[in-house]
Amino acid sequence: MRKITMLTDLLEANDVIAMENRKVFDRNRILALNLMSSPGAGKTTVLEKTIDKLGKRFHFAVIEGDVATSNDAKRLAKYKIPVVQITTETFGGACHLDANMVQRAMQKIDLSKVDILFIENIGNLICPAEFDLGEHKKVIVLSLTEGEDKPSKYPVVFRNSDLLLVNKMDLWSYLGINLNLLLRNTKKINPKLPIIKLSAKTEEGFKSWLEWLRKQYQKKSGS
Numbered sequence: 250m251r252k253i254t255m256l257t258d259l260l261e262a263n264d265v266i267a268m269e270n271r272k273v274f275d276r277n278r279i280l281a282l283n284l285m286s287s288p289g290a291g292k293t294t295v296l297e298k299t300i301d302k303l304g305k306r307f308h309f310a311v312i313e314g315d316v317a318t319s320n321d322a323k324r325l326a327k328y329k330i331p332v333v334q335i336t337t338e339t340f341g342g343a344c345h346l347d348a349n350m351v352q353r354a355m356q357k358i359d360l361s362k363v364d365i366l367f368i369e370n371i372g373n374l375i376c377p378a379e380f381d382l383g384e385h386k387k388v389i390v391l392s393l394t395e396g397e398d399k400p401s402k403y404p405v406v407f408r409n410s411d412l413l414l415v416n417k418m419d420l421w422s423y424l425g426i427n428l429n430l431l432l433r434n435t436k437k438i439n440p441k442l443p444i445i446k447l448s449a450k451t452e453e454g455f456k457s458w459l460e461w462l463r464k465q466y467q468k469k470s471g472s
Contacts, residue, residue, distance in 0.1 A: 263380055266348035270355065270383025277360040280469040281368065283384035285406060287399075288372030290392040291416040293321045294449040295458075296367055300328045302459055307364040307466065312354045314346040314371045321369065331358045337371065345376035348383055365466060374399065378406035386411040386465060393417045393424060397431040400438045407438045412445065414458060419448040 274281045286292050300309050310331040313322040322334040333354040337343040351368060358366075368384060370377040378387075389410045391399060394417055400407045407413070413435060421428065428446075435442060445461065447454030 260379065263348045266352055267381035267383040270348055270352055271385070273355065273360065274366070274383060274385065277363065278470045279360060279363050279366050280386075280466045281366045281382075281384040282465075283368045283370060283377070283382050283387045284390065285370045285374070285377045285387065285410070286372060286390035287374050287392070287395060290372070290390045290395065291449050292369050292372075292390050293324055295390060295414065295416065296325060296369065297328075298449050298452065298455060299459065299462065300325070300330065302455070303462070304328060304330075308362055310358050310360075310363045310366050312346075312351060312358075312366065312368045314350075314369055316342050316344070316371060331363070333357045343376075344371055344373045345380055346370050346382060347380050351382045364470070365462070374403040374406050378403075378409050385469060388412045388414060390414045390416050393420055393426055393428070393431075397427050397434060400431070400434040404438045407435060407442065410439070410442060412443050412461060415444060415446045416449055418446050418453055419451045 284292050284296070296311065311325050312333050312335060313319070313325065314335045314337065315321060317336060317338045319334045319336065322332045325332045335346060335350050335354055346368065368382055387410045389406055389412070391413060393415060415431070432444060435444060443461070445454060445457045447458055449455070
């Protein structure tokens, strides 16, 4: 009972800060997205291609979460956008970002010059799903190489997300993955979850993702 009470208190405290974060995003007319996936699913590559394609239309910023290293932040820095690294090794190696970490990182960004903020969460399909960061939408990136059963094994993250990007579609012909089964398993968990199949490498299906992003920004900004 004590462990359950401590977890409840932790989540409630996190939600208060998340609400504060969301108010700041709203005040600055920023669309904030929480990007989640397993390690190696391709989140950073998706971000690279997205910023490259839409960098002339939108002002981007990224809060980059990792347990250790700043490798992904260095990859994104070449686009000359604000990138703030959160390394949770200093917090005991936490396997997820929380609202307090994001709030601290926000203070290092001139939010008045940001249209879309990506929060690239730590590679993990479990813990990140439980913590509200103040984002407006949760996007999960699932690599086709992970198999058909991930939605069934890790239902919370799929249940709580607003969009699923099935990445690495360029490998489909080599993997023997039953894509229809993957999609059925996803819909069993979250029947309303939109799904976009794409390849960040070849850009197959990427237009659909960019169009979704544009529409979300228009809804948020009123433009």
